[in-house]
Amino acid sequence: MIILGIDPGLAIVGYGVVEYIGNRYGVLDYGVIRTDSKTSFPERLKIIYDELSILIEKYNPDDFAIEELFFNKNVKTAIQVGQARGVEILSAINKGLEVYEYTPLQIKQAVAGYGRADKKQVQEMVKLLLNLKKIPKPDDAADALAVAICHSSCLNFKEDFKMK
Template sequence: MPITSLPISTLDSPDRVILGIDPGTNFLGYGIIRKQGRKVEMLAMGIIDLHKVADIYLKLGRIYERIQGIIDSYLPDELAIEAPFFGKNVQSMLKLGRAQGVAIAAAMSRQIPIYEYAPLKIKQAITGNGQASKEQVAEMMKRMLHLRDEQMLSYLDATDALAAAYCHYLQSGHENRTEGAPRSWKSFVNHNQNRVSAGLTGPQQRLAAALAKTNKKV
């Protein structure tokens, strides 16, 4: 599958690694940046190509597995994900929502804090224009991260994901997260033991129980 990246060896002692995701059920884009001091660089970007997979549930399963694999490889500190665009096509919106939900679930399973950004906000942060085209976003990411031509992909889903990660970096403490909310699923479990045990069933309950058991050992 199309991917451009730096060697994993460059991941030694990062100050902050951010995974960006542009959800989709045909092509899901991802981009990973690392901040070290004042320097920000791209670690990887690529797509998860699912356009030949007919079954929607198989698509979602593969998204879940691939996102977990990316997280395990690059160990991001945070996930920045683009919110579904509320357009006229309800079916497309529902498909994007499913892909986004599965990607979020994969990050939750690895206890990664999650931040969501509207497409307009990402475009505004990157280009200064909330109505910018995907091509303009890609060009700005190329300039901001000093990417070479051979590092760029023809899939704009990848550069959109990279833009989501960079948008989160630019927020500098003003992330789109509810004030006072826990920074991760683990944090939520720590502060809401009764609510979690009473309100969840199945895989979520097993995850909560495992986290609670881990906390007791610490």
């Protein structure tokens, strides 16, 4: 099974493509999609959509997993990132993929075994679980890989996490 994990964003969208077969992981790709703040908002959304569409075509994932948003500060930023997240989901839906979403707590629990794990603990576990030599950089890519790992651990219950 190939899983595309997404850490949603506007300026930086993290992605991680993981192959999961028989409790073994293989990393196919990870990285980020960046958009420049000087670029118009609609154009930034188009860049994200186009780049994610290319990734989906290239890796043909079986499932698309994305982190739910959690904001408590800047409302304007939250709205823009929410709109970007919608575009990220649309790129998956338009390619015929089911979309699964996980809270930060669920992701930390699945990856580190503790829902209140800090970022460094989660990143270290991503490195260990995926048998990588170093922690993936930037952080957004590591977070996206964590989303993919979380989804793999929830495969027996994935209907519970399907976006409705």
